[in-house]
Amino acid sequence: MLNIKELLDKVKASPYREIVVRAPHTGVVEFAGLKQGDTVRGPGGDYKEKPGTLLAHLTREKNRKPIMAPEKGEVExxxxxxxxxxxxxxEPLMTIKHYLTRKEVIELILQEALYLFRAPERAKYYFVPEVDQKLKVSGKRSVKVHEGMEFLIVSRMKRETPLAYSGPEGIIYSVYFGRGENVDEGEPLIGVCPEDQLTVIQDVVARIQSEWEEQE
Amino acid sequence: MDSANLGRHKVLIANRGEIAMRVMHACRRLGLDFVCVTTREDLHSGHVRLARELGGDQAVYTITSYLDANELFSVADASRATAVHPGYGFFAEDFRFARRVVRRDRPLEFIGPSWWVIRDLGDKINTKRIARSLGVPTVPGSDRPVYSEMEADEIAASLFEFQATQGISDGVIMVKASAGGGGMGIEEVGGFEAFRSVFRRIRNYAKRNFGDEGVLIEQRIFDFNHLEVQVVGERGGKKHVHFGTRNCSVQSTGKQKRIEVAPGFAPGVVPYTFDAARVLDEITRHSLAMAQETRYDNVGTWEWIITPRGEPFLMEVNTRIQVENGVSAVISRVNGGPVDILAEQIRLALGGSLDYGQPDIAFDGVGIEYRLVAENTDNRFTPCAGTITRFGWREHDWLDVYTQVPTDVPYEIPMEYDPNLALAIVWGADLAQAKERGLQFLGELVLEGDVAGTSGAFHTNVGFLKDKTGRLLEF
Structure with missing residues (x-):
C-alpha cells in the first residue's frame, strides 16, 4: 500500500520546480524589466485566456513576439x-522558481500509484481516433484499456503504426504526453487505474487536496 | 572555371545531413565562407560537427525547424550571409521561398534556378504544357484538371488504347483529385467500363474536400525504366550543358530511389529490344531544348520514363540539385579534369560564367550510387529507428562515401527526418567493373545497429542493394 504521508513529505522537502524559459525561436531579445526575486503569474482565467506576466520580447523578421510566464513563480x-x-x-533566457500547485502534486504522487504504460521507443504518440474522440467528449477516465487493445498510434519518420496496450486492465486516469510532442523511450505515456482501485486513488487525491497548501 | 568575385559571398546552408556537408566542402573549394543551421534533434549529426571543424562554433546556429523560413532568414541576417543554398527537399523547390530570398529588404542570392523558373517548371501540369508545345513527349493523360465527363471519357479511352499498344494486357489508369495530394483522392481504374463511376466519385470527393472538382487522369506507370538527364545552365539562362543521363529504376515501394547508375543505359553491353543509344540521345536533346526554351538558369534534372519498347515520356523537371548529382559527376570530365556539379551550381548561381561547352565535356566509365538506409525492405521499406553502433568501410580510390553518421561514436537516428544514412558512389571503367566494385564495397561495409538495445530488430537495405546490383541497367 502506498505511504502517502511519506510521499507528501518528500515533495514538501523540495516543493519547487525550476522552469527554464527558453527562446522559442531565433531572434533579438528585449527583457521586460523584471528583477531577480520578482513574482510572475502564469496564464489565468476560466479558459486560461489571461496571459501570464510578460517576461521578454523576441523579434524575428520584423515580428515582435511577447514571451509570457508559463506558470506562477519567482524569477530566479x-x-x-x-x-x-x-x-x-x-537559448535559456530566464529561470522561474515555481511552487508546486495542488494539481501538480497530485499528478506527481499519482505516478507512484497508477500503472504507467511507457513509451517503447522515442516517437510521437497519438490516440487512435475512437479513443481520442471519447477522451475529448467524455473526458479522461472514460476509456478503459485492456491487454492487446490497439489504442495508440506511434509516429516516426513520417510513418505511423498502431501500438497495443499491455498491462492491467483499467481506466486511463492520467495522460502524460502532448499532441505532436516527442516522447523518449521509457517515459510514461498514460497512467492506468484498475477499476477496483479507483476508490484508493480517489482517497489519495482527497488527502493531497486537504494537506497541500498552495502558496499564494 | 573562374571563381572571381565569389569570395565576398557567405552561404547560408539551409539544410541538414549529407547534402549540407557536401555544400560545405563545395564552398570551401570555391573559397566561400558559410554558415549552417541545426535543430535540437540534429545536434549529433555529422553536418554540425563538420561545420564546427571547418568554420568554428560561430558557423552553426540552432533553429527550431528547417521548415521555418523566418528562422533561416533570421540566421542569415544575424550571420551576415549573402546567399542561401537550399539543398534538396525542404525549401529547394518552393518558388515563394526563392522569391522571398531575392526580394526581401536585405536581399540574398538564391543558389538554385530563379524563382519564376521554379514556379513554371514546378507545376507538373504547366511543365507538360511547355513540353507538348515543343513536341516533347509527355506521360499520356490530362495536362490540366478535367471537369467535363465527355472529355474525361476521351482521355481515359486514349490511355487504355496507349497501354494496349504497349502490349500491357491489364492496363490501369489513375484518377486523381487535381487539388489533392499526399495520396488523398486517388483511385486506380482497371478498365474503361469502370472508369465513369470512379471519375464521378473522385470529382465529388474533390469538390467536398478541396472545393474544386477538377480531376487528373493519368497513366499508371509500371514496368518502365526511370531515367534522368542532368542539365546545368548559367544565370541568364542562355547557355546550357548536360552531364549525361542516370538510370534510377531501382526504387523502394514508396517510389524512393535506392540505386542510381550513370549513364542511363549500357548499349552494346546489355542487350535491349530497342536502340538504347538513340533513346539516351533523344531524351538529352529534348531536355536541353526545354532548358533553352524556359531559359533555365541553374542545375536541374529532367525525369523521364522509358517504356519497354524504348519510347521516352517526360515525367517532370526537378528544379534543384539532386541527391544523385555525384554519380553523374564521377563519370564526367571537363577539359579532361574532374567536375563537382554542386560547386558548379554555387559558382553559376553567384554569377560565374559557364566557360566551357558541350564539346569540352567527356564521359568516362560507369558510376553506381547506393543509398544506405535503415529500413526493413521485407516489410514495405518501413523506416527503422534505433542507434548505429558500428559503421565503417574500406577506402578505395574508386569510392566516395557521403554521410552524416559518425563512424567513431554511436549515432541515434533522428526520427524527425528521413532515415537515409549514407550515399556511396562507386566508379568502374565499365559496367562489369562498377558492379564488381559495388559488391565489393557492400561486402566490406560494416553497418550495425540496435533498436531499444537489441540488434535483432535493426534493419538496413544492404541486402536489397546487393540483390539489385546483379541486374543493373537491364530492362
Whole structure:
C-alpha cells in the first residue's frame, strides 16, 4: 500500500520546480524589466485566456513576439547578457522558481500509484481516433484499456503504426504526453487505474487536496 | 572555371545531413565562407560537427525547424550571409521561398534556378504544357484538371488504347483529385467500363474536400525504366550543358530511389529490344531544348520514363540539385579534369560564367550510387529507428562515401527526418567493373545497429542493394 504521508513529505522537502524559459525561436531579445526575486503569474482565467506576466520580447523578421510566464513563480535567474542580442532557438533566457500547485502534486504522487504504460521507443504518440474522440467528449477516465487493445498510434519518420496496450486492465486516469510532442523511450505515456482501485486513488487525491497548501 | 568575385559571398546552408556537408566542402573549394543551421534533434549529426571543424562554433546556429523560413532568414541576417543554398527537399523547390530570398529588404542570392523558373517548371501540369508545345513527349493523360465527363471519357479511352499498344494486357489508369495530394483522392481504374463511376466519385470527393472538382487522369506507370538527364545552365539562362543521363529504376515501394547508375543505359553491353543509344540521345536533346526554351538558369534534372519498347515520356523537371548529382559527376570530365556539379551550381548561381561547352565535356566509365538506409525492405521499406553502433568501410580510390553518421561514436537516428544514412558512389571503367566494385564495397561495409538495445530488430537495405546490383541497367 502506498505511504502517502511519506510521499507528501518528500515533495514538501523540495516543493519547487525550476522552469527554464527558453527562446522559442531565433531572434533579438528585449527583457521586460523584471528583477531577480520578482513574482510572475502564469496564464489565468476560466479558459486560461489571461496571459501570464510578460517576461521578454523576441523579434524575428520584423515580428515582435511577447514571451509570457508559463506558470506562477519567482524569477530566479535572468540571463541579461542577451539583452538586445540575437539568440539561437532554445537559448535559456530566464529561470522561474515555481511552487508546486495542488494539481501538480497530485499528478506527481499519482505516478507512484497508477500503472504507467511507457513509451517503447522515442516517437510521437497519438490516440487512435475512437479513443481520442471519447477522451475529448467524455473526458479522461472514460476509456478503459485492456491487454492487446490497439489504442495508440506511434509516429516516426513520417510513418505511423498502431501500438497495443499491455498491462492491467483499467481506466486511463492520467495522460502524460502532448499532441505532436516527442516522447523518449521509457517515459510514461498514460497512467492506468484498475477499476477496483479507483476508490484508493480517489482517497489519495482527497488527502493531497486537504494537506497541500498552495502558496499564494 | 573562374571563381572571381565569389569570395565576398557567405552561404547560408539551409539544410541538414549529407547534402549540407557536401555544400560545405563545395564552398570551401570555391573559397566561400558559410554558415549552417541545426535543430535540437540534429545536434549529433555529422553536418554540425563538420561545420564546427571547418568554420568554428560561430558557423552553426540552432533553429527550431528547417521548415521555418523566418528562422533561416533570421540566421542569415544575424550571420551576415549573402546567399542561401537550399539543398534538396525542404525549401529547394518552393518558388515563394526563392522569391522571398531575392526580394526581401536585405536581399540574398538564391543558389538554385530563379524563382519564376521554379514556379513554371514546378507545376507538373504547366511543365507538360511547355513540353507538348515543343513536341516533347509527355506521360499520356490530362495536362490540366478535367471537369467535363465527355472529355474525361476521351482521355481515359486514349490511355487504355496507349497501354494496349504497349502490349500491357491489364492496363490501369489513375484518377486523381487535381487539388489533392499526399495520396488523398486517388483511385486506380482497371478498365474503361469502370472508369465513369470512379471519375464521378473522385470529382465529388474533390469538390467536398478541396472545393474544386477538377480531376487528373493519368497513366499508371509500371514496368518502365526511370531515367534522368542532368542539365546545368548559367544565370541568364542562355547557355546550357548536360552531364549525361542516370538510370534510377531501382526504387523502394514508396517510389524512393535506392540505386542510381550513370549513364542511363549500357548499349552494346546489355542487350535491349530497342536502340538504347538513340533513346539516351533523344531524351538529352529534348531536355536541353526545354532548358533553352524556359531559359533555365541553374542545375536541374529532367525525369523521364522509358517504356519497354524504348519510347521516352517526360515525367517532370526537378528544379534543384539532386541527391544523385555525384554519380553523374564521377563519370564526367571537363577539359579532361574532374567536375563537382554542386560547386558548379554555387559558382553559376553567384554569377560565374559557364566557360566551357558541350564539346569540352567527356564521359568516362560507369558510376553506381547506393543509398544506405535503415529500413526493413521485407516489410514495405518501413523506416527503422534505433542507434548505429558500428559503421565503417574500406577506402578505395574508386569510392566516395557521403554521410552524416559518425563512424567513431554511436549515432541515434533522428526520427524527425528521413532515415537515409549514407550515399556511396562507386566508379568502374565499365559496367562489369562498377558492379564488381559495388559488391565489393557492400561486402566490406560494416553497418550495425540496435533498436531499444537489441540488434535483432535493426534493419538496413544492404541486402536489397546487393540483390539489385546483379541486374543493373537491364530492362
Amino acid at each position: 535567474v535572468i540571463h541579461s547578457r542577451h539583452e538586445g542580442q540575437f539568440v539561437e532557438a532554445g
